[in-house]
Amino acid sequence: MRQPKIIVVGGGLAGLMATIRVAEAGVPVDLFSIVPVKRSHSVCAQGGINAAKNQKGEGDSTAKHFDDTIYGGDFLANQPLVKRMCEAAPGIIDLLDRMGVMFNRTPEGLLDYRRFGGTLYHRTAFAGATTGQQLLYALDEQVRRHESEGKVKKYEGAIFLSAVIDESGVCRGICAMDLRSMEVTTHAADAVIFATGGIGAIFGRSTNSVVCTGSAQSALFQQGVDYANGEFIQVHPTAIPGEDKLRLMSESARGEGGRVWVPKNPAEQRAPRTIPEGERFYFLEEWYPKYGNLVPRDIATRAIHRIVYQERLGLQGKAAVYLDVTHIPRETLDRKLEGILEIYEKFLGVDPRVEPMQVFPAMHYTMGGIWVNGQDQATSVPGIYAAGECEYQYHGANRLGANSLVSCIFGGGLAGTAAVKYAANLQTGTEAVSSAVCEIEKKRQEEKNQALISNQGSENPITIWRELGEIMTEHVTVTRINRNLELADSKIRDLQTRYHKINLSDRTKWSNQTLNFARELENMLILARVVTLGALQRNESRGAHYKPDFPERDDANWLKTTRAKFSDGEIVLTYEPVDISQIPPRPRRYDAAK
Amino acid sequence: MPNKSDKHAKKEVLVKVKRQSSPKAFPHWEEFRLQWRPYMNVIICLRDIGENPVTSDGRATTPVSYDSNCLEEVCGSCAMLINGKARMACSALVDQLEQPIRIEPLTKFPVVRDLSVDRQFMFESLKRVKAWIPIDGTYDLGEGPRVAPEIQEKGYPLSRCITCGNCLEVCPQVNEHNPFMGAAIFSQVRLFNMHPTGKMHAKERLAAAMGNGGIEDCANAQNCVVACPKGIPLTESLAEINREAWKQSLFGWLAG
Numbered sequence: 001m002r003q004p005k006i007i008v009v010g011g012g013l014a015g016l017m018a019t020i021r022v023a024e025a026g027v028p029v030d031l032f033s034i035v036p037v038k039r040s041h042s043v044c045a046q047g048g049i050n051a052a053k054n055q056k057g058e059g060d061s062t063a064k065h066f067d068d069t070i071y072g073g074d075f076l077a078n079q080p081l082v083k084r085m086c087e088a089a090p091g092i093i094d095l096l097d098r099m100g101v102m103f104n105r106t107p108e109g110l111l112d113y114r115r116f117g118g119t120l121y122h123r124t125a126f127a128g129a130t131t132g133q134q135l136l137y138a139l140d141e142q143v144r145r146h147e148s149e150g151k152v153k154k155y156e157g158a159i160f161l162s163a164v165i166d167e168s169g170v171c172r173g174i175c176a177m178d179l180r181s182m183e184v185t186t187h188a189a190d191a192v193i194f195a196t197g198g199i200g201a202i203f204g205r206s207t208n209s210v211v212c213t214g215s216a217q218s219a220l221f222q223q224g225v226d227y228a229n230g231e232f233i234q235v236h237p238t239a240i241p242g243e244d245k246l247r248l249m250s251e252s253a254r255g256e257g258g259r260v261w262v263p264k265n266p267a268e269q270r271a272p273r274t275i276p277e278g279e280r281f282y283f284l285e286e287w288y289p290k291y292g293n294l295v296p297r298d299i300a301t302r303a304i305h306r307i308v309y310q311e312r313l314g315l316q317g318k319a320a321v322y323l324d325v326t327h328i329p330r331e332t333l334d335r336k337l338e339g340i341l342e343i344y345e346k347f348l349g350v351d352p353r354v355e356p357m358q359v360f361p362a363m364h365y366t367m368g369g370i371w372v373n374g375q376d377q378a379t380s381v382p383g384i385y386a387a388g389e390c391e392y393q394y395h396g397a398n399r400l401g402a403n404s405l406v407s408c409i410f411g412g413g414l415a416g417t418a419a420v421k422y423a424a425n426l427q428t429g430t431e432a433v434s435s436a437v438c439e440i441e442k443k444r445q446e447e448k449n450q451a452l453i454s455n456q457g458s459e460n461p462i463t464i465w466r467e468l469g470e471i472m473t474e475h476v477t478v479t480r481i482n483r484n485l486e487l488a489d490s491k492i493r494d495l496q497t498r499y500h501k502i503n504l505s506d507r508t509k510w511s512n513q514t515l516n517f518a519r520e521l522e523n524m525l526i527l528a529r530v531v532t533l534g535a536l537q538r539n540e541s542r543g544a545h546y547k548p549d550f551p552e553r554d555d556a557n558w559l560k561t562t563r564a565k566f567s568d569g570e571i572v573l574t575y576e577p578v579d580i581s582q583i584p585p586r587p588r589r590y591d592a593a594k
Numbered sequence: 595m596p597n598k599s600d601k602h603a604k605k606e607v608l609v610k611v612k613r614q615s616s617p618k619a620f621p622h623w624e625e626f627r628l629q630w631r632p633y634m635n636v637i638i639c640l641r642d643i644g645e646n647p648v649t650s651d652g653r654a655t656t657p658v659s660y661d662s663n664c665l666e667e668v669c670g671s672c673a674m675l676i677n678g679k680a681r682m683a684c685s686a687l688v689d690q691l692e693q694p695i696r697i698e699p700l701t702k703f704p705v706v707r708d709l710s711v712d713r714q715f716m717f718e719s720l721k722r723v724k725a726w727i728p729i730d731g732t733y734d735l736g737e738g739p740r741v742a743p744e745i746q747e748k749g750y751p752l753s754r755c756i757t758c759g760n761c762l763e764v765c766p767q768v769n770e771h772n773p774f775m776g777a778a779i780f781s782q783v784r785l786f787n788m789h790p791t792g793k794m795h796a797k798e799r800l801a802a803a804m805g806n807g808g809i810e811d812c813a814n815a816q817n818c819v820v821a822c823p824k825g826i827p828l829t830e831s832l833a834e835i836n837r838e839a840w841k842q843s844l845f846g847w848l849a850g
Contacts, residue, residue, distance in 0.1 A: 036714075
């Protein structure tokens with residue numbers, strides 16, 4: 001019998017879970033990652049992972065988790081798979097627990113749960129405030145075990161360039177580049193699972209890691225893999241501004257009782273601790289009495305923007321508000337939030353246990369991503385699967401905190417199983433594919449490298465990237481106005497023109513990070529347009545997508561998935577209905593219980 | 595007039611970077627003058643050089659190669675020597691560093707290019723000591739074992755190791771002539787051996803920890819615990835593994 005072979009691209013939570021599933025099925029798997037997988041962006045997830053285990057006797061259930069997720073996502077997610085994910089979540093927690101994740105415990109030795117945004121239940125399991133790191137390590141360890149048994153082969157320090165797609169439109173492998181030798185190689189596989197994460201870099205600065213450029217998704221899009229709901233970008237309400245990165249201050253700070261406030265007097269000069277209670281404006285608690293500081297992220301972010309830009313109540317006139325945990329006992333803070341408080345202390349030199357933190361919203365997550373079907377994470381191209389943040393399936397128009405880790409693991413597992421099944425059922429495997437298919441793709445990619453290396457223009461890739469980030473952050477994040485979106489698109493097209501005049505300051509052929517970045521930049525520019533055009537077209541407000549000129553959700557016209565296609569070099573937006581078979585849409589309000 | 599010179603120093607940042615174009619190339623130093631900004635860290639310095647790779651004497655050069663990813667000290671990528679000290683570049687704030695800031699690659703790992711090094715040795719060591727819980731499979735087998743909060747509170751700090759390599763860098767026992775695996779690895783052995791399921795396979799891990807490059811090579815310099823950016827009690831881990839290893843070899847011998 002033919003032995004199938006599977007490739008996984010991306011070594012974060014979703015990629016590692018997919019890898020484990022494939023290895024468990026006895027199918028050899030090659031795992032490609034830009035960084036050693038233990039350094040993937042999943043380590044940045046802080047607050048926790050959701051599962052309705054109802055371990056606090058509150059009457060929580062997977063049905064409630066499902067409803068919170070759909071409602072939080074403003075009814076844009078296709079419902080059946082979200083339901084399955086919420087039902088699978090308690091089992092996922094059990095699995096992680098068995099893998100040895102050092103979750104916080106109750107005195108009885110059970111897992112502890114905390115509250116998170118968009119729910120009224122204690123549903124979030126956590127390991128201090130570095131839950132993503134702990135989960136990633138657990139999966140990394142399992143993969144290392146499979147690797148030591150010869151079931152997994154890792155290609156760390158290799159970047160995905162393009163899929164190898166044969167004449168009949170079926171994916172037969174990938175083309176990758178070694179980031180040291182800069183050698184371009186092709187790798188045959190019966191199925192490829194993409195778990196390439198977020199796209200923060202197209203916004204310049206975000207809470208994302210350096211590798212989260214969306215380059216892989218964009219490369220696939222240009223090869224005919226559809227991209228869905230690109231316009232839905234989550235801006236996290238609480239991050240520490242920084243020039244190199246906007247560092248996340250987890251929602252768990254509020255889950256453990258942290259409060260967001262500004263002084264009522266915009267001219268306030270006193271130190272925050274000395275300002276009496278009566279002179280503080282806890283605007284989230286006042287505006288949203290039921291959920292208070294734990295409203296979903298899109299709501300909290302818009303509230304902070306309103307405070308700063310309309311009410312003019314930002315701290316000392318700056319774009320910042322207080323996130324205050326100083327009233328929480330130090331022992332609790334150290335046991336439950338140490339990881340994030342340490343970040344604040346190290347990068348700003350201020351102890352947040354004593355002094356309220358100054359935070360502001362930051363681009364954080366893409367709800368949109370590679371289009372996948374409603375059954376098994378398959379994309380629009382046979383043989384290509386996608387899981388984790390790089391696909392669009394689970395979070396609708398706004399993701400609830402602590403749902404991303406569960407969607408990564410659920411989607412990754414599903415993709416792994418589905419890819420094995422697909423590969424086993426293939427009539428003809430990669431052995432039947434002519435070597436010319438691989439050769440053509442390899443040549444195409446080598447020529448791109450050569451063109452960039454020998455280009456003699458005047459443009460610096462980092463400068464173009466920074467301008468892209470400024471355009472996207474200004475016009476395509478929290479508040480969207482059509483004429484600004486049109487302007488943004490035309491500016492991105494200008495950047496694309498300038499890109500052709502790029503001049504690399506490094507033309508060497510060993511570990512050339514500049515060349516690699518230039519390649520990613522080209523893909524980022526295209527993906528930025530997908531996001532921008534999606535936002536321009538969608539004339540309504542839903543979840544994270546907010547247009548003051550169209551302030552209401554418009555189910556009659558826009559209860560639709562945006563599905564972007566790439567056709568003859570053009571981005572074409574199409575729309576398809578959302579599967580609302582389980583929960584009928586209803587108005588989404590957080591100022592009252594739903 | 596210290597105030598005036600302070601002010602002057604803040605307008606500019608003087609950075610010296612040890613460059614090496616490939617693993618076998620001869621290293622050399624380059625100096626850069628950068629514009630100071632508030633909250634600047636070493637990563638921002640390296641990015642500034644990348645955008646305008648011109649040395650302080652006006653010579654065009656290439657951008658500096660370096661490893662980085664999360665920029666919040668949780669991925670372990672950007673370890674390097676900064677003013678001679680092994681630390682993470684992202685959390686190295688310019689205002690807290692003496693200038694010129696000297697930036698070099700770690701010395702205990704092969705240089706790939708400039709500041710980028712190959713730390714595969716550490717990942718291989720994790721394989722050797724079987725740093726994992728050997729679960730039966732990912733199918734549904736119910737809940738994991740109960741864990742006392744006390745064990746979690748001991749284990750969690752150990753599980754925050756980011757495999758940055760700083761503890762190996764500062765350890766006199768880690769060198770070309772010695773295969774010592776370094777403190778981080780033994781701390782992982784301790785972590786897995788304290789977990790209720792991991793415990794069932796403690797002997798295997800201890801045996802690996804006593805093998806080539808094992809715990810016996812620790813000379814108790816205690817530099818590791820000082821260099822760890824995550825404050826992991828590495829010397830405690832080393833002492834415990836040492837104790838357990840002795841016990842195992844003794845009882846192993848008694849049992850024939």
